Amino acid sequence: MKDSIRFILNGEDITLSDVHPAETLLDFLRLRRRLTGTKEGCAEGDCGACTVLVGRLLDGKLFYETVNACIRFLGSLNGTHVVTVEHLAARNGTLHPVQQALVDYHGSQCGFCTPGFVMSLYGLWLSDEKPARPAIEKALQGNLCRCTGYEPIVKAAEAVSRVRPSTLFDPLEKTRSEIVSRLWAMQTRETITIVSGQDRLIVPGSVEALARVLADEPEATVVAGSTDVGLWVTKQMRALTPAIFINHLNELQAIKTTDGGVTIGAGVTYTKAFEILAPKVPTLGKLINRIGGEQVRNMGTIGGNIANGSPIGDSPPPLIALGATLKLRSATGTRMLRLEDYFIDYGKQDRKPGEFVESVFMPYPAAGSQFAVYKITKRRDEDITAVLGAFYLTLDEAGDVNDIRIAFGGMAATPKRARTVESDLIGKPWNEETVDRAREAFDADFQPLTDWRATAEYRQLTAKNLLRRFYLETVGTPVELKRFEGVS
Amino acid sequence: MDKSTFDTAKVVISGPMHSALKHDSAHKHVTGTADYIDDIPEPTGLLHGALGMSDRAHAEILSMDLSEVRRHPGVVWVFTGKDVPGVNDVSSNGSHDEPLLAETEVEFDGQPVFAVIAETRDAARMAARKAKIEYRDLPHFSDIDGALENGAPLVIAPMTLRRGDAKAEMDNAPHRLKGQMRIGGQEHFYLEGQIAMAIPGEDDEVTVWSSTQHPSEIQHIVGHVLNIPSNAVTVNVRRMGGGFGGKETQGNQFAALAAIAAKKLKRAVKFRPDRDEDMRATGKRHDFLVDYELAFDDEGRIHAVDATYAARCGFSSDLSGPVTDRALFHADSSYFYPHVHLTSIPLKTHTASNTAFRGFGGPQGMLGGERFIEEIAYAIGKDPLEIRKLNFYGQPGSGRTTTPYHQEIEDNIILRIVEELEESADYQARRNAVIAFNRDSRYIRKGIALTPVKFGISFTMTAFNQAGALVHIYQDGSIHLNHGGTEMGQGLYTKVAQVLSDSFQVDIDRVKITATTTGKVPNTSATAASSGSDLNGMAAYDAARQIKERLVAFAADKWSVDPAEIVFLPNRVRVGETEVPFPDFIKQAYFARVQLSAAGFYKTPKIHWDRAAGRGTPFYYFAYGAACSEVSIDTLTGEYLIDRTDILHDVGRSLNPAIDIGQVEGGFVQGMGWLTTEELWWDEKGRLRTHAPSTYKIPLASDRPKVFDVRLVDWSENAEPTIGRSKAVGEPPLMLAISVLEALSMAVASVADYKVCPRLDAPATPERVLMAVERMKRV
Incomplete structure (x- = not known):
């Protein structure tokens, strides 16, 4: 040993x-x-x-x-x-281009956050030669600056991507x-x-x-x-x-894709999950990029997000709406259960002593189905969820709701299905009238709390409105604020 | 360049006034070598402190059992208010209403009641949680409504500003309306939290490193709690990791605790609260409730304003008097109120004592003023910008230049700035486009607003408008600079060094900027009220003037030339026909026994203020600016984006355009945070529940406007003879962000076809935006 x-x-x-x-x-x-x-x-x-x-x-x-x-x-x-x-500057004191750009563009004022920005921009520099603004902003989601208003930092990040001399000193390359x-x-x-x-x-x-x-x-x-x-x-x-x-265990970081879905090891980080999920299910990709900052996504795992049983953990609702199953393991073997059954009550999960989450299987949305997930927060990025709604819909040939699974975070003590709403919708024509009528059913499914993230009233109203947003999206009239063209 | 020689062939020096020099510490910031107090090599035997904090909003302390705390491994000393050798008080204004450690009664959740000193920080923090304190709860009121309902006392006498007869005008004017606005507070969220380290010296001496904007006050407070004279206390600060007003008085308690423990234990002691403790224990920007009544005519011209400004001050007075005063001073924003009656209501509440924060009440006053404009604009169906222009102060002689505090505005440039921005930002066309967009868009709505800033510069407490500097030139020609201002990131050290570089015509790297210390420049004012470079720049200029006068007299004598023939050129001095390199010149002056050191001094002229009468000239001059912001909101969720912001801001003749642009951009984004996502939330027990970045949301890079164009007014010069004819820049840009709130308001107003003022309060979180949309739907 x-x-x-x-x-x-x-x-x-x-x-x-x-x-x-x-x-x-x-x-x-x-x-x-x-x-x-x-x-x-x-x-x-x-x-x-x-x-x-x-x-x-x-x-x-x-x-x-x-x-x-x-x-x-x-x-x-x-x-x-x-x-x-x-470790960044050369021995002779020459600054790394990332550092030099921050100096040249006046990217520091009080300077206390600056080493952190240097490292985040350096991480970006290593992985992306020509980052566009969305990539820069994503790389900086986990860095707070109270002085500069960020503009000079973003400009420095853009500038450094333009200058990349081949003879450059880079300690890691x-x-x-x-x-x-x-x-x-x-x-x-x-x-x-x-x-x-x-x-x-x-x-x-x-x-x-x-x-x-x-x-x-x-x-x-x-x-x-x-x-x-x-x-x-x-x-x-x-x-x-x-x-x-357990974060060094490569076995827990396996991602296995099949035609029907993907098995994500419990130790897969958000960043790695994004790489595999974003191309397959873009709405999930968008969600993952709003979980924590880059640093948290590089550390935090899908398994941990499930295992800790948070009512506002962001991955369970979409996974539940997609019908995901969980694989638990112990010294005596493994067992599978539906993810939604794992969450029993606040702080209480169906995990027995000696068991750990090994992986989660997420089926891909079926052909012809519609799926979306929306996260509502006070600040768009790096904020903990106030309300998160996930919607999975299949229509029959007549355009009636064949099946719909709706799961919310932030609305109850656990991630929870909106069963009454679902049953209100199933079998009905998928139109504005049906969606409007189902609003009342939310009151049967959820009695959310008021806290510093949102009032109960706002949570309930927003949850109802998210169903409408989903409807609009499914009929081809998305409601979207776009920070960058083509990127929401 | 070889640092040991001066380049005497230069045409211009590096770093004169008005040049876009980099921050003096930029290189150290990016390499992680800029030392903050927690980075200073620790003295041998250093001990660490932690706070024991109240968990009640208001309660009597029945008993305190600290035995478990004392028994915790590593604990060296646990102390309470009874152990304070001097006076158990850290009030910044001498009113003795702020115990360092509460003894009999706690008045807010998070109030320090005892302190633990231990061998490690972890041990101190863990031990602090083991106290058993028995309380008897008392009724608490933690917000403005609660305080008003309970008839809470005021922490200081209110101030009233009055001109004309507002009440009579209400009856006479064609229109009148009443309204109310809630304005949230704001946490400073300096990235470096509060911290102090004290090292005991001989006899009664103690040296304190404190992250403070006001070393002289720390010196005074440490003397006060230790019962020692100020000459025994030295306070040092090289730099802060952000201040924003949050380190004007709020460092007192940490420095006092560290100093008490250091003297008692004869060991160095450091106090660094955790972020949550920092946010719970220290004060914030005041939130306000503004009740207003307006009288105006069909054109939208204001006839009278009658308003009260109730503020959540917290449990003690701290700076709440001058903060609420400044709210009233800025209640006029940029507008002439022919008849006006304004009163402050500085309420005591059971919360941490609210304090200075960039703008110092001015933002709240000004935001109210802009709400008045909105009210009138929506009431008569006009573009708010039109109403603004109609009500701007006039030029001297117009009869529209008197403020509610009876100061005449003589340097008014707001109309020119607003019109230039209106043009360059293409405001009118974009407003039309926004209205057209909203007509066709069911769920996403847009808004645009162009708002002005006029901010009065000077401490309203006249005595604070003084500063000192100490300048030495050593035999090798290198210059040592010290002044009373502190560096919190705003670039003050760089600007003042530029003043010296300019005065002596030497490259800026010949000027050594040294840490602020009470031992070199005494009786300094807080680096606050945007006054840092105005005051300290002039003090340094004065010191340089004295030395230069001596040098000129010396040279005139030695070389037998007329003093007019002695000119300071880049890194050299021309004496008649000859040019002498600066270091040689200095060496010769030394041998001629010329005093090469001087203490400079400056006090702001002209200003005076009579608070009781509500009359005077509290401000030396005004800084102006304007911003135009466009936003989009989602009416299903209240989420929004800032699509574009254009800013034109007045800093007079900029001492350093790079630093000033940085102040404008940063100030704007900080103001935007205050008005959008930064929400302080107390629960029913009076506990602040947003006390860390996980719950309190300041702007991120992705929150800043998608298009962000910031320019300085290139034609402005300060009408007053300030240093280089520059203007103060720290606070005024924060209020440029009012354009964001009003643009959001317009987007909301579109839901009811702009017929009703949405009365969108601050902070306009997505929730507040959505609820305002819902109100508009019910109109």
Whole structure:
């Protein structure tokens, strides 16, 4: 059994056997290493001041993703390459083009958010040679700036895409192959266990090992992307022991597509899910790009989003409307259930001790069907849902509703089907009158709450209006605010 | 360029006044090497503090059991208000209404009641949660309605501005109407939270690093709580990660706690609250309830305005007096009110004490003024812009230049700015297009609005309009600059360095900008009220003038030339026929025993204010601007987009156009956040539930206008002899965002064919927009 984790920090190999399960990457950087370029702005993954890159091997390929160091646990970094802002400029002080552009375009004022912006733009620079404005704005969804109004930052991002000298110093392009081999050497199929005082962190070497560990430790906290669990620590100061880190398990990150649908491993991040789902189901792609910021999408997983049972988690309603099934696994085997049956009540899911979510199967919308999902928030991007509605419709030959499945988030204690509305619609002609008549049925299905995101009244009214929006879309008159031509 | 030599062949220096210089720390910002207080290498044995906070809006403290807190591993000291060596008070205005740590009664959820000092920050934070405090709940009122219904006391005497006879005019005018507007508050959301680090010194001395806009006040407060004189306290700040007014007084408690613990324990102590604690414990922009009655004629010309401005001030007075005063000073926006009666109602509420925030009440006052225009425009069926122009202040001699506070407006350029923007933004054609679009669009509606800004510059507290600077030239010709202003990102240090660079005609990299410290320049004012470069720029200019006078006298004597023949050229000095490189010139001055250091000073002329009488000249001059915004809304959900914003803004003769454009863009987007998605929400128990970025939504890159064109007025010069004839820029652009709210309002109004003023309140969240649409449907 191994008792240390290994990763690369900028250029340096790090081996740690004194890691507390709740120790964040940000605290490690700032407190232990005095790498103070990475800042704490919120400690909840919303402001991006702590953005760093994490390089990891997936299917043998090394790629770098922006993450929030504030809610990324050190225990989740085995076999990765952590890159901080201190790594970007050349030794002789020459700025990286991304940094230079921010200087040239006056992209910093108070400067506190700036290292985070540098890292997000660097992440974009690595993955997109000529980002258009929508891509730039997407890359910056997880970075807050209170001074500049963003305009000079966006202009800097555009400018840097135009200048890309071949002789350029880039710390990651230059060392890519060397880093790959160093990371390969760090991969392990052995389970890592680190004990510190009363606390333990476990990094299982395989999915089988995960099942065994969980059988022995049914009370353990399974941590994948830590975009939720991270806040238990930073905000609620909860002890996290034993903690089982699973985000390195490539088996859980498998995506299997068949003609009828796709099986998404529980460890698949939103970013990776987007890549596969957006071309198949564009409305889902749009939704995924409004979950968290880029850093959160690079960490957060579909499995975690389901497993934590949030009534406002964004992926369950569309998955329920599409008729998704969940695969749960334990040391004794696997079982399947309909996703909508998994959510029992607020904070209560049908997951037995020792079980974990292994994958979810999402059937593609059938030919001739209509499907859409709409997320309503106070701020368009990087905001938690007030109301989310997913609609799946099939019509018969006469144009009557053959089947409709409507699922909402933010309207009840769990993600929930609008059964009364559905039955009101089934068998009726799909027209404005039918849709208008069904509005009343919402009151039977939902009694939403008032909170800081929205009042009950707004939630109910919007839910009804979303059905109308769906109707309009199905008959070819979409109602859409377009920030960019062709992009909503 | 070799940093050790001066380039004396230059035609112009780098970085004179009016050049678009980069922020002095830009290079450090992008490399992560700009040090904020939490980044300073920590002294050996540093301890960390955490707040123990009330979880009641209003309650009597019956007992406090802190034994579990003390027992928590790593805890070194736990203290309460009783342990404060001096006065247990951090009120910024000397009114003693703001205990550092509440002792017998808590008056808001989040109020500090004790402090924990521990070996690590985590230990301090965890221990703080283990307190057992017994409370007896008392009735609370956390919002304006609750405060009004309960007859809440006022935190300070209200102010009234009066001219003419508004009440009589209401009866005489052809039209009158009454209305009400709710204006939400705003969290500063500086990216770097509050933080202070204190290091104890010999005897009674203590040095404090504080993220503050007002080092002199921190110095005063630390002396006050420790019962030591100000000369024992040194406060330093190199830079803040944003301030926006939120660090004018709100740093007091953290600096005071760190200093008390440092002196008691004889160890360095750092206090850095978590974001949630910061947002719960510190004050915000005041929300307002404006009740108004307007009298006007068929043309839309205002005859009289009678309005009250009730504000949620929080549990103590803090800056609420001057904030609510400034709301009244800006209730006229850019308009002449022939008869006017305005009163503030600064209400005490059981919430954190609201405080300074960019604009300082001005935005709320001005927003009310723009609502008045909207009301009149919809009432008589005209374009609001037409009503605006009709009511603008006139030029001297027009009889339409007197403000409600009896100051004459002498520098009015608003009509020219508005007309130029109307033209360049193609307002009329686009308004017609918007109306045509709305006619054909069932669910998506558009709106457009062009709104003006006129903002009075100066602290209304006359004494604050003073500043000092300290300038040294060393023997090698390098220059050391210090002044009383603080750097929070606004580029003040850069601008003041430009003043020196310009004065001595040396490249800007010869000027070392040093951290603000109470030890070098005493009795400074807060860097606030947009006054930073006006005041400190002039103080630095004065210091440079003194040194230059000595240098000229020295050179005239040494080279026997007329003083008029001594000219400071780029990096050199021409003395008669010869040119001497600047460092050589300085060296010779040194050997001639010329004092190469000077303390500069400046006080703003002309201004005075009599609050009780509601009369005076509180402002030295006005800064102007205008913005035109176009928006689209979805009438099914209330969601919206800002399609385009055009801005023309007046900064006089810009000291630094790059920095000023940045202030305008940033101010606009921050104002847009205030008026759109930034919503503070308290529950029925009086607890603020939006206290982190997950729940409190400031604008993102994707929220800024899709087309965003910002220009400075290129023909404007300050009518007053300010530094380089520039104008202040910090606050005024925030109010350009009023154009967004009014454009949203127009889009909503289209639902009822523009026949009714939608009375869209702020912040116009999607919910408020949708509910306004629903109201329009019922018209």
